[in-house]
Amino acid sequence: MKLGKIIDIVEGKLLTRHGDLDQEIASCGASDLMSDVLAYVKSGSLLLTGLANLQVVRTAEMAEVSAIVFVRGKIPSEEVIALAEELKIPLVASPHGMYELCGRLYGAGLPPVMNRGERFAMRS
């Protein structure tokens, strides 16, 4: 799914100066836990998150996340936006909540980071 279409679906605003609306996004993960993002989000994915600190962008860099959508209207600081611009990771702010956005994007056909039928291991 193209980044431009994702921005439309989430009714988001592009926060970074760059951002190619034709960029293809392969899948999507949603998490506020950066270690989970590092563990499960595939490269080339979209990340939905309620956190808006520098480490979200750093995590995206390491996990090769293609773009980040901040949920619940969160807008990160200038410093965070500057780092994302340096790393060429587009940032988008959406006024909707995480659950709503997951529903919208999943419904529109953006696949999850796990393959269909693939499961996480259950553990206590």
Next chain:
Amino acid sequence: MSEVLKFTKVQELIYELPIERVMRKAVITVSPETSMMELKEILRINRISGVPVLEKGHLVGVISIEDLIKALEKGEIEAPVGEKMTRRPITVRDKDSVVEAVKKFAQYRVGRLLVVNGQGDLVGILTGGDITRGLLEAISLDYHVEEISRYRARHIFEDIVSDKTSLILRYRVKPKDFSGGGRASSKLKRALDRLGAHPEDIRRVAISAYEAEMNLVIHADEGGEMEVEIEPERVRLLAIDQGPGIPDIEKAMRPGFSTAPNWIRELGFGAGMGLSNIKRCSDSMVLESKLGEGTRLEIVVNLRQELSEESVETEKSHEPSSGERS
């Protein structure tokens, strides 16, 4: 992404490039006493459309092909340039950025701007074409510098011959510096990219290094040090700190177990997944710790040897080296 980025690159350059980098320095000038007839020859021979007028080294005006045509119409071809020139030429400063010149071209609709230094002396001349050429050169220069450094980095292991060549990178990690955390891993990731490692391997090293770095930021009293040894076949990462030390390593390795303080958890870290992430991404991992003394984490990530076509060719020509180290 390319279109958008190229555009911003040009925008950046317009602001960054000083006019002196794009202006033409060899300026043909005339004096007020030069006749319009002589001027016609100067313009024709040099294939230019206007020249500055200097009197005893001082800029006093500018005369263009339009002024020449007007003089021709009036039959005043023998008149001196001093009578026909524009007296207050539009100038720009040599140290100003190109954007100032672009603004003046738009504002005055002139064909050329005269470039002066801080003392008001003429040091160059600038046309729209000069700006375009200067920008194009600057873009391709940037591109070449990047390409060359990439090329050099990729061939470093072939260029330097020894029985065992490795590259050691050391990074210092500050304690509790949450916003600075990840800088070392970012630099390491970039280095591996330059060296031409496989993207999947780069990702495994980057994630391991980042988790290890965040552990130093979050837990180590005095911060710590990361030492990364890069060899053609593998990357060995050592993260060392001077305390507080881990009381129970077995527990620490358990997914979900964490001793991280709340402020760290609120920032999205300290969920007890770091070490298991490192384990998953690495080919071997050794964690040793002594309470009150410190912790030492050693990770090895083997690099895949399926090389890009270009490197395969070089590999063949260096046949003996492949067997030596394994």
